Amino acid sequence: MDKLVSHNPLMDTRRGLLKKVGLSALMASAFSGSSVMAQGLNFAESGNLSDDQLFSEVRNQLMLHEDLIYLNTGTLGPAPKLIHDKITALMTRLEANPAIENFGPMGEEMELTRGKAAKFIGADEDEIILTxxxxxxxxxxxxxxxxxxxxxxxxxxxxxxxxxxxxNFLAATKGAVINKVTMPYPATSKQQLLDLVAANLTERTKLLLLSHVETVTGLRWPIKEVAELIAGRDILFIVDGAQAPGMLDINLHDLGCDVYACSGHKWIMGPKETGILYLKKDIQDQVSNVFLTGGYGTYSASSGTRNAPTIIGFGDVLDWHMAMGTKRIEARCMGLAKYCQEKLQEIEEIDVISSDDPELSSAIVSFSLPKAVRNGAVFRDMRDQGITIKRLPQYNAIRISNHMFTTNKDVDQMLSKLKEYLA
Ligand SMILES: Cc1ncc(COP(=O)(O)O)c(C=O)c1O
Structure with missing residues (x-):
């Protein structure tokens, strides 16, 4: 039995990391609680640290190239090394006795992730499906x-x-008509957005899909107000949350949408191929899919076998966020984004296409380049010089993701390169 209960590699890795980065006595004491050491990534005592201490420790935990400036979490986030190491160790353990582990201890541990996901986004466990x-x-x-x-x-x-x-599937297979609102960029007020939705609803609107945080401009949609606007109408409100959890503090019961879907591998910085689907209780009988016939449990007859190590690692990364505090992470990201907005606004040649209204903005800031400067060329040159950004084809634009582990200095360095192209 002993061999099944594997040695916890996180304890060693954690110590190794502390040593490697040479953290002060303060840092060491901040991570010395037994649950912290046992779980490695549970920053339960992170409240003792200043933001700079905490978030530079987060940066130290990542596996990014040392000098890389990583400003594209919106496409794919970097996972902490401790998560990577834990998953690797679990995979090794799984291969030592696959069926017993997967349908035994490891399978049981995997099922805990659903509850963590529910807590993380303010929902009930029986409203969550791990995708x-x-x-x-x-x-x-x-x-x-x-x-x-x-x-x-x-x-x-x-x-x-x-x-x-x-x-598009609904349009192709069931004759759905897709109406697309043309978005302002930047958006200027909540009312402007609510008016846009209201003006485009018809008697036949049965589904409304909006992003919580838009992938193009980082616009933060007023989801709660939109849910209130359409309340009482027979409309399924789906929110695409790919860009929000991990950046914003989320409470789905408060937001009031019917469906919310997100990825674990972006702002949550989790293992790749992880995601959360939320189905509000009172709309669950409207969604009938063969893959859900076995229930919403992580493993079910209809899900088939899952990747337990990855899903356990996903649960750990959610714990990590919650221990640091999702509100604190949001505040940090918003502070970084504000700095980025302000610096970009100072550059005459470009147009910031993200809103600077605190209610409508997020940690994503995007800007359009002048016609003579192509975003593909800027993207490639920056990539070759160790700065990862995202190019947006629609508007010859660049998107910057200001996640908690980035700094004002990262933005300054990106901007000084940018100015070279604009000169
Ligand atoms: C708003 C939005 N929705 C959906 C996706 C797709 O995410 P995934 O590939 O993880 O399904 C993305 C990816 O960037 C996105 O930005």
Whole structure:
């Protein structure tokens, strides 16, 4: 039996890391609580640290190249080394006795992740399905709802192709009509957005899909107000949350949408191919999908075998966020983004296309380049010089993701390169 209960590699790794980065006595004491040491990534005592101490420790925990400036968490986030090491160790343990582990101790541990996900986004466990990513979550719903030909979907022209896959499927197979609102950039007020939705709803609108945080401009949609606006109408409100959890503090019961789908491998910085799908209790009977017939448990007859090490690692990374505090992480990200916005606003040649209204902005800041400077060239040059950014094809634009582990200095360095192209 002893061999099944494996030695916890996190304790050693954690000590190794502390030694390697040479943290002060303060840092060492901040991580010395027994649960912290046992779990490695549970920053239960992070309240003792200043923001700079905490978030530079987060940076130290990542496996990014040492000098890399990583400003594209919106595409894919870096996972902490301790998570990576834990998953690797679990994979090794799994291979030593696969069936016994997967349908025994490791399988049981994997099932705990659903409860953590529920807590993380302010939902109940029986409203949560662990998916592979946002795309899968939205597609599961769109391919499992009743639809009458000619019924309408309302969405915007700033949605991601992953979300549009489900909508396009409804159009191709069930005759859905997709209406796309043309988005302002930057958006200027909540009322402007609510008016846009209100003006485009019709008697036949049966589904509304919006992003919590838009992939193009980082616009933070007023989801709660939109949910209130459409309350009482027979409209399924799906929110694409790919860019929000891990950046923003989320409470889905408060937001009031019907469906919420997100990925674990972006701002949550979790293992790749992880995701959360939330189905509000009172709409669950509207979603009938073959993959959900075995129930919402992580492993079920209809899910088939899962990747237990990855899903356990996902649960750990959610614990890590919650121990640091999702509100604290949001405040940090917003502070970084504000600095980035302000610095970009000072550059005459570019147009910031993200809103600077605190209610509408997020940790994503995007800007358009002048016509003569192509974003593909800027992206490639920056990539070759150790700065990872995202190019946005629509507007010859660049997107900056200001996650908690980045710094003002990272933005300054990116800007000094940018100015070289603009000169
Ligand atoms: C708003 C939005 N939705 C969906 C996706 C797709 O995410 P995934 O590939 O993890 O399903 C992305 C990816 O960038 C996104 O930004």
């Amino acid at each position: 592979r990513n946002t795309t899968e979550g939205i597609s599961l719903v769109c391919s499992g709802i009743e639809w009458k030909e000619g019924d309408e979907i309302l969405t915007t022209n700033h949605e991601h192709g992953g979300a549009e896959t489900g909508l």
